[in-house]
Amino acid sequence: MAATHLQLHLAASLKPQIHFHKAKTFATVNPTKFPTVRCSAAATPTKRSYNITLLPGDGIGPEIVSISKDVLQFAASLEGIELKYQEMPVGGSAFDLTGVPLPEETLAAAKQSDAVLLGAIGGYKWDKLEKKLKPETGLLQLRAGLDVFANLRPATVLPQLIDCTTLKREVAEGVDLMVVRELTAGIYFGEPRGFGVNEKGEEIGFNTEVYSVSQIDRIARVAFETARKRRGKLCSVDKANVLEASMLWRKRVTDMAVDYPDVELSHMYIDNAAMQLIRDPKQFDTILTNNIFGDILSDEASMISGSIGMLPSASIGQSGPGLFEPIHGSAPDIAGQDKANPLATILSAAMLLRYGLGESKAADRIEAAVMETLNRGFRTGDIYSAGNKLVGCKEMGEQVMKSVDSSIPAAV
Numbered sequence: 017m018a019a020t021h022l023q024l025h026l027a028a029s030l031k032p033q034i035h036f037h038k039a040k041t042f043a044t045v046n047p048t049k050f051p052t053v054r055c056s057a058a059a060t061p062t063k064r065s066y067n068i069t070l071l072p073g074d075g076i077g078p079e080i081v082s083i084s085k086d087v088l089q090f091a092a093s094l095e096g097i098e099l100k101y102q103e104m105p106v107g108g109s110a111f112d113l114t115g116v117p118l119p120e121e122t123l124a125a126a127k128q129s130d131a132v133l134l135g136a137i138g139g140y141k142w143d144k145l146e147k148k149l150k151p152e153t154g155l156l157q158l159r160a161g162l163d164v165f166a167n168l169r170p171a172t173v174l175p176q177l178i179d180c181t182t183l184k185r186e187v188a189e190g191v192d193l194m195v196v197r198e199l200t201a202g203i204y205f206g207e208p209r210g211f212g213v214n215e216k217g218e219e220i221g222f223n224t225e226v227y228s229v230s231q232i233d234r235i236a237r238v239a240f241e242t243a244r245k246r247r248g249k250l251c252s253v254d255k256a257n258v259l260e261a262s263m264l265w266r267k268r269v270t271d272m273a274v275d276y277p278d279v280e281l282s283h284m285y286i287d288n289a290a291m292q293l294i295r296d297p298k299q300f301d302t303i304l305t306n307n308i309f310g311d312i313l314s315d316e317a318s319m320i321s322g323s324i325g326m327l328p329s330a331s332i333g334q335s336g337p338g339l340f341e342p343i344h345g346s347a348p349d350i351a352g353q354d355k356a357n358p359l360a361t362i363l364s365a366a367m368l369l370r371y372g373l374g375e376s377k378a379a380d381r382i383e384a385a386v387m388e389t390l391n392r393g394f395r396t397g398d399i400y401s402a403g404n405k406l407v408g409c410k411e412m413g414e415q416v417m418k419s420v421d422s423s424i425p426a427a428v
Contacts, residue, residue, distance in 0.1 A: 065098040066373050069129040069337075071122070071158075074108040074142075074151060075346025076356035076409075077135025083358045083413030084133065087382060088365040091420050095378040102129065106158065107137030107151035107346075117154025123161045131372030132162070132339045133365060136346035160200050164331035164339045165231070166238045167197040167310065171317035171327060176390040179401045180322030183294070191320055193300040194246065196239040197310025199331055201231045202261075204307050225261045227306065232268040234334075239304035240276045249280045249301035253289045253309055265306065286313075293317060314343060323398040325357030328364035330371050340368040354408035357396040359386055362416055385419035392419075 070085060072078040085101065092099050104122040111117050117137075126132045137151040147153060173181060173191040181188040206224035214220050236252075243250035252269045254262035266283055273281040284292065286309045292299065293313060297320050305313060318324040324344040331339040342360030350356060363386060370379035394415045395404040407415065 064096060065100070066130040067100050067102065067128070068368075069126045069132045070101055070103040071106045071126070071132060071134040072103065072109070073106050073135040073137040073346065074139045075136055075348040075351040077107075077137065077346055079135075079352070079354075079356055079409050080342070080358040080361040081133060081135040083409065084361040084365045086413065087362050087385070087416055087420060088133070088369070090417055091366075091378045091381040091385075092369070092375070094381060094421065095375060097373075097375055097378055106134070107154050108139050108142040110154060111142060111145070111149055111151065115149075117149060117151050118157045118161075123158065126158065126162060126339075127336060129337050131337050131368045133361075133368055134158075134339060134341035135361065136342065136344065138346045139348040139351075141348070156204060159331065159339065160205065162331075162336055162339055163200060163333040164336075165198060165200045165333055166235055167195075167199040167329060167331045168242070169195040169197060169310075169314040169317070169327065169329045169343055171195065171314070171321050173321050174326075174387075174390065176387075177322040177326070177399055180399045181320055183297075183320060187295075187297065188320055191297045193297065193303060193317060194242060195303045195305070195310055195314040195317060196235065196242055197314060198227075198231065198235040198306050199310075200307075201227055202307035225259060225306075225308075227261050227265060229264070229268060232265050233272065236269045236272050236304060239302060240272060240279055243279045243302035244276060247301040248278055249282075250276075251282045251284055251289070251300055251303050253284050253286050253303055253305040253313065255286050255309075256283070257285060261306075269304065289313060290316060293320070318343060323357060325360050325396065325398045326363075328360050328367050330364070330367045332371065338368070338372040340364040340372060354410055355397055356409040357398050358409050358413050359396075359416075362386060362413070381420050382416075385416050388419040388422070389415045 070081055072081040089099055102125050104125050105113050105119065106122050107117055110119055110122065137155050139151070142151050171191065171193050173188045178185060178189055203223050203225040206226040209223045211219065211221050239250055252266065254265050256262040256266040269281070273279070286305070289303070290313065293316055297317070303313065315324065318327045321327060325342070327343045329341055329343050342364055344360060347356060362382060366379040366382035369375040369382070389412070392415070393404040394407050394412060395401070396407060396409065396412050400406050
């Protein structure tokens with residue numbers, strides 16, 4: 017299994033930044049302008065055979081993972097890379113098969129692989145299950161089991177899709193930001209949590225927002241390193257005027273800024289950040305935030321780009337495989353209808369190659385192929401506009417496959 021130690025120091029051979037500019041930029045990227053957050057396999061790729069765990073999940077998950085696997089396999093083969101796959105159940109489909117949303121066998125397979133590609137989890141069918149059996153609980157358990165604490169979510173407005181955003185062109189054009197979200201702590205994992213009865217005899221539900229110094233420091237360092245290799249601006253988002261956990265968060269982030277004099281640090285309350293992200297998104301470069309705030313802000317940022325169906329993500333820890341997945345949900349209302357947009361998952365596969373395996377040339381092929389497919393006017397329903405060709409999930413994947421073979425890998 018390829019090692020995936022999260023390297024937080026600078027190196028001369030940094031791998032490409034997770035953002036998607038105009039198509040031409042894939043042929044002219046400067047490898048010295050990318051963030052240091054990457055797996056050790058990405059630093060010195062010597063292995064040319066890798067084990068990939070596929071977790072299709074629920075809803076549209078099986079459709080988009082199947083298509084993305086084909087693209088991943090084709091791009092890898094063109095670069096002489098052998099990929100071996102193991103498909104495992106997770107989420108609602110796992111519950112139907114085994115009675116739990118994350119079987120022990122699934123987590124074991126994920127841990128033993130070189131990288132994990134996830135589709136989506138959840139659906140109306142499982143909404144009434146008790147919490148410990150819900151698909152979403154399986155996803156949280158997977159993240160915690162892999163200890164992938166750093167979630168990188170890029171949001172870029174592509175010129176091909178500028179008409180898809182609901183914002184004015186002058187507001188959205190040129191947006192290129194990265195949300196660095198802490199993924200394995202905070203209110204989603206904090207204890208105590210549960211249900212009870214208060215002194216008035218009323219039923220209550222409660223959760224705990226808790227962060228330790230080490231949990232804050234490790235995600236803050238990832239964010240500072242990422243900002244250093246982007247445009248040198250980092251905005252830490254919290255609620256330090258009310259929440260003690262945020263007060264500690266702000267203190268630790270501020271203290272760490274001393275180590276990064278080349279990074280301009282600012283702080284913003286979450287309610288203001290949510291507003292500013294719509295009012296003037298171009299003011300942001302790199303956003304650092306906790307688990308729940310990052311969950312919300314990254315979904316909000318996705319709509320600036322035109323569709324949540326376009327945005328990939330990478331979740332990486334200090335050791336072990338990374339988890340790569342689109343940021344959208346399982347969309348059960350369109351599952352099995354060939355309507356899903358597979359591009360976010362395809363781009364997540366590119367991130368898997370680049371950050372999970374260190375295979376940047378194969379990743380370049382996929383990213384360039386997506387841009388070329390968009391340049392040729394192919395659109396799924398969520399990004400369709402007049403003058404383009406409306407296609408389904410399967411055909412979009414086929415068009416990307418055609419472009420992969422003709423794509424010119426980015427210079428390294």
